[in-house]
Amino acid sequence: MIPLDQHPSGRHFLQIPGPSPVPDRILRAMSLPTIDHRGPEFGRLGLKVLAGIQQIFRTRHPVVIYPASGTGAWEAALVNTLSPGDAVLMYETGHFASLWKKLAERIGLAPEFLALPGVDAATGLPWSWRKGVQADLIEQRLRADTGHAIKAVCVVHNETSTGVTSDIAAVRRAIDAAKHPALLMVDTISGLASADYRHDEWGVDVTVSGSQKGLMLPPGISFNAISPKALEASKSAKLPRSFWAWDEIVEMNRQGYWPYTPNTNLLYGLSEALDMILEQGLDAVFARHRRWAEGVRGAVRAWGLPIQCADASVYSPVLTGVITPQGVDADAIRKLIHERFDLSLGTGLGKVKGRMFRIGHLGDCNDLTLMAALSGVEMGFKLAGVAIAGSGVQAAMEHFAAHPQAAPLRAAA
Numbered sequence: 001m002i003p004l005d006q007h008p009s010g011r012h013f014l015q016i017p018g019p020s021p022v023p024d025r026i027l028r029a030m031s032l033p034t035i036d037h038r039g040p041e042f043g044r045l046g047l048k049v050l051a052g053i054q055q056i057f058r059t060r061h062p063v064v065i066y067p068a069s070g071t072g073a074w075e076a077a078l079v080n081t082l083s084p085g086d087a088v089l090m091y092e093t094g095h096f097a098s099l100w101k102k103l104a105e106r107i108g109l110a111p112e113f114l115a116l117p118g119v120d121a122a123t124g125l126p127w128s129w130r131k132g133v134q135a136d137l138i139e140q141r142l143r144a145d146t147g148h149a150i151k152a153v154c155v156v157h158n159e160t161s162t163g164v165t166s167d168i169a170a171v172r173r174a175i176d177a178a179k180h181p182a183l184l185m186v187d188t189i190s191g192l193a194s195a196d197y198r199h200d201e202w203g204v205d206v207t208v209s210g211s212q213k214g215l216m217l218p219p220g221i222s223f224n225a226i227s228p229k230a231l232e233a234s235k236s237a238k239l240p241r242s243f244w245a246w247d248e249i250v251e252m253n254r255q256g257y258w259p260y261t262p263n264t265n266l267l268y269g270l271s272e273a274l275d276m277i278l279e280q281g282l283d284a285v286f287a288r289h290r291r292w293a294e295g296v297r298g299a300v301r302a303w304g305l306p307i308q309c310a311d312a313s314v315y316s317p318v319l320t321g322v323i324t325p326q327g328v329d330a331d332a333i334r335k336l337i338h339e340r341f342d343l344s345l346g347t348g349l350g351k352v353k354g355r356m357f358r359i360g361h362l363g364d365c366n367d368l369t370l371m372a373a374l375s376g377v378e379m380g381f382k383l384a385g386v387a388i389a390g391s392g393v394q395a396a397m398e399h400f401a402a403h404p405q406a407a408p409l410r411a412a413a
Helices: 024-030 040-057 070-079 095-106 135-144 168-177 228-234 246-253 264-280 282-303 330-341 367-384 392-402
Strands: 013-015 063-066 087-091 110-114 150-156 183-187 206-210 222-226 319-323 343-345 356-360
Touching (some): 013 367, 040 063, 040 222, 040 264, 063 070, 063 246, 070 095, 070 206, 070 222, 087 095, 087 135, 095 110, 095 150, 095 183, 110 135, 135 150, 135 168, 150 168, 168 183, 183 228, 228 246, 264 282, 282 319, 282 367, 330 343, 330 356, 343 356, 343 367, 367 392
Parallel strands (some): 013 343, 087 110, 087 150, 150 183, 183 206
Antiparallel strands (some): 063 222, 206 222, 319 356
């Protein structure tokens, strides 16, 4: 057997922006015996999770659940609605927006990549990776598309590689202002159940998400939330699909079943995760994430380091990107922290590799989890000889003390 747990004592600190730590309550639910996926007990489970996940997406319309990663759900969104050679307008906000574009190219679409031009002189990093989607650029491009060749607009809600949460309602307004019929597709893989998201209210046609972030599950489940307009588009879409096809899944889901073998034990976990989130209420969950995020950002400011997201109006409640000083290898700092303190931080990806690392503050964590993580980062800076302006740990501690949780924790029995 491959030895996986090599921690000499205590538990590993997993502070990457997903996969996030899985709570014991969910682990226990997933350990239940597997049942017949064609039996009545499973049908009841299926109906429960399908209804519950609609509440998380804030939609009245179907949500398809796949036994796949978020990348699979990206592909499903495209192949169910589009035809070979279709033009797709995509927006570069980071590494995952870039990967979605690459996938679109591979399956025979013609993506066009919009991006905010220029480079930040202070950091040398592209502005498009430090700010959110600029809805006015989308509106301008769609107005120019008088023949309506563009069939879909694809954007990332919470860009996991940069810590930027774009304004999806503004993108919807831009499409409407241009009077353009393009479908709106959104990736909220790292945003769902951590950042406010409203599929129906924001007029999204397909929302893509996954299990391993705010839902606090292991990787292995992904989602397509589907509008009536997207379902109608799927009837004439010509890209080849079989496993990903919505029609049979949506039909069988009416009774709580799937046309293939679903991931039964992950659905047990999803059922428990939905209970945990809805017991608290989505607004309380989002407020908790915003509070954590501001505490972590306060620490970064106290260190005197730039936050990867350069626009405070689109700060992510899910993660914070920390830019290291010029000449300091962010990955070397991250590896040192992992080796010395058993703390995992997110690496820089794509165009920001080696220039920043990411601190996740999502899902199953609390104030002391984050205080410990920030302590590990601060000690790592000192061990590496990186000069910092002040104590981020002290700044975060003061923030959390001054802004207590809205609802106090229940007393231990």
